[in-house]
Amino acid sequence: MNIAETLRKQQENTGYLEGVRNVLMGVIAPTGGALTTLIHEATAIKAATDAIREKLVEYGVSAMDETIDFLPQKIDDVYDAGKQIGKSEFWDKYQDYGNITQYEQAFVGDRWNDETFTPKYDMNLSYWGGNQMFYKCGIVDLKGALEKCGVTLNTKNCHAFNGCFQDSKTKIIPILDLTNADYSTNYMFATKAVETIEKIISSVNTNHGTYMFQNATALTDITFEGVIAKNIDIHWSPLSKASILSIIEHLSDTASGQTLTLSKAAKEAAFGDTEWAELIATKPNWSVSLA
Amino acid sequence: MKTRLIIYADDGMVLTNGEIFGKEIYLAEGMSAEDFYEITDAEYEEILSEVIQEEN
Numbered sequence: 458m459n460i461a462e463t464l465r466k467q468q469e470n471t472g473y474l475e476g477v478r479n480v481l482m483g484v485i486a487p488t489g490g491a492l493t494t495l496i497h498e499a500t501a502i503k504a505a506t507d508a509i510r511e512k513l514v515e516y517g518v519s520a521m522d523e524t525i526d527f528l529p530q531k532i533d534d535v536y537d538a539g540k541q542i543g544k545s546e547f548w549d550k551y552q553d554y555g556n557i558t559q560y561e562q563a564f565v566g567d568r569w570n571d572e573t574f575t576p577k578y579d580m581n582l583s584y585w586g587g588n589q590m591f592y593k594c595g596i597v598d599l600k601g602a603l604e605k606c607g608v609t610l611n612t613k614n615c616h617a618f619n620g621c622f623q624d625s626k627t628k629i630i631p632i633l634d635l636t637n638a639d640y641s642t643n644y645m646f647a648t649k650a651v652e653t654i655e656k657i658i659s660s661v662n663t664n665h666g667t668y669m670f671q672n673a674t675a676l677t678d679i680t681f682e683g684v685i686a687k688n689i690d691i692h693w694s695p696l697s698k699a700s701i702l703s704i705i706e707h708l709s710d711t712a713s714g715q716t717l718t719l720s721k722a723a724k725e726a727a728f729g730d731t732e733w734a735e736l737i738a739t740k741p742n743w744s745v746s747l748a
Numbered sequence: 749m750k751t752r753l754i755i756y757a758d759d760g761m762v763l764t765n766g767e768i769f770g771k772e773i774y775l776a777e778g779m780s781a782e783d784f785y786e787i788t789d790a791e792y793e794e795i796l797s798e799v800i801q802e803e804n
Contacts, residue, residue: 692770714776716768738752741777746770748762 548577558583558614560590567595567626574602581611587618587638587645591625600631600655613658616640623647628675632656635663636683642666646673653678659707665689681707690718692748698727708740721747753781761786769795 513519513531551557555578564574574596582590596602603610612618613634622630623644632655635642643666646654652675659665660683669690670676676694686709696704701719708717717740724733724747737745753775757763763773765783769792775781787795 713778716776718768718770721771734752737774741752744768744776744779745774746763746768747772748770 544575545577548575552576552578552580555579558586560586561588562592563590564594564596565589565592567593570595570626571597571602574599575606576603576608577606579609579611582615584615584640585617587612587615587621589620589623590618591622591627592620593623594625594627596625596627597650598629599627600629603631613637618642618645620644620647622651626650628652630654632658634658636660638663640664642669644671645669646676647671649674651676654680656680656682659683659685661686661709661712663687670694679703683707684709685717686712686715688716688718690716692718692720692746694723695720695726696723701727702736705736705740708743710740710742713742715742716744716746718746718748753779755781755784757786760789762789762792764792 513535519534558581560580560582569591574594591599599610610631611634613636616637617640618635618638619641620643623646625648627648628650630646630651630653635657636659639662642664645666647668647670649672651673654676657679659681663683663686665685665687667690670693673691673694676691677697677700679691679694679696679700681703685704685707689704691704696719701723704717704719709715728736737743755763755773755775757771762769762771763784764770764787765785768784773784
């Protein structure tokens with residue numbers, strides 16, 4: 458075994474500096490030429506590890522204070538760092554560095570799910586931006602996904618939401634500002650998956666379109682803010698008492714010829730006759746249909 | 749004192765005036781029960797299906 462091989466064996470067991478020390482202490486007695494080679498190799502190894510440390514730090518991996526034993530442990534860190542950079546560059550392009558506002562059909566299909574949906578920029582929808590935006594998507598907890606990414610879904614300037622969540626797997630939908638949703642909201646929540654809509658901000662302009670909640674048979678919790686001034690049919694949904702109260706509370710006091718349609722079963726589960734009569738008496742300008 | 753007119757559909761039927769559908773309808777002020785008629789549950793489901801096809 459030559460000096461270099463001996464040194465490498467020492468390094469495996471005790472680290473390269475320790476190996477060099479053992480050689481210099483006479484554990485192995487090199488001649489002049491062999492000593493030069495030994496020192497050269499030790500220097501080269503140190504230079505290489507220093508270079509690796511600097512490269513790792515450049516790619517966002519902590520490495521400067523690590524010993525030579527760190528290399529195998531850092532391989533996973535390097536791989537993960539590379540993945541994150543790739544993901545970031547994807548969203549830069551897909552969202553045009555946050556400038557895109559046309560999100561129509563942007564997340565169609567179940568390949569968009571809680572794992573793959575990781576937007577980098579806030580989503581500010583334009584006029585048509587809501588049309589089928591999450592049509593048939595696989596995202597289950599949209600609210601959670603947005604919070605995890607630290608981005609917001611801003612719908613205030615959007616007027617069209619046709620089929621926005623239609624046939625999606627989305628159970629939890631965050632706050633949606635439908636203040637200007639005056640063009641179309643048909644089939645917006647037409648999915649059997651949705652359970653909770655955190656809040657709908659409604660205005661006199663909001664068009665709660667035909668079949669907005671078609672087949673939303675799992676929807677139990679919904680909260681409104683603002684005013685509901687146009688027909689709203691949510692009879693597919695087994696709404697909680699709080700949800701029914703929220704809807705009725707926000708019905709316009711001045712609208713005429715409008716109808717609220719609720720699930721008969723949901724109403725009967727939530728209210729006794731007297732309480733119900735008192736409740737709808739607060740909105741005599743609304744027809745209330747139980748289907 | 750104010751009253752609210754309530755109309756009820758018979759079993760297996762749905763009330764409608766062509767726009768509003770329901771088995772139990774609390775009419776708004778100014779609306780008349782005479783504007784409503786009954787259709788069967790099956791006819792109601794068919795109307796819903798037709799509207800969906802038109803929308804699609």
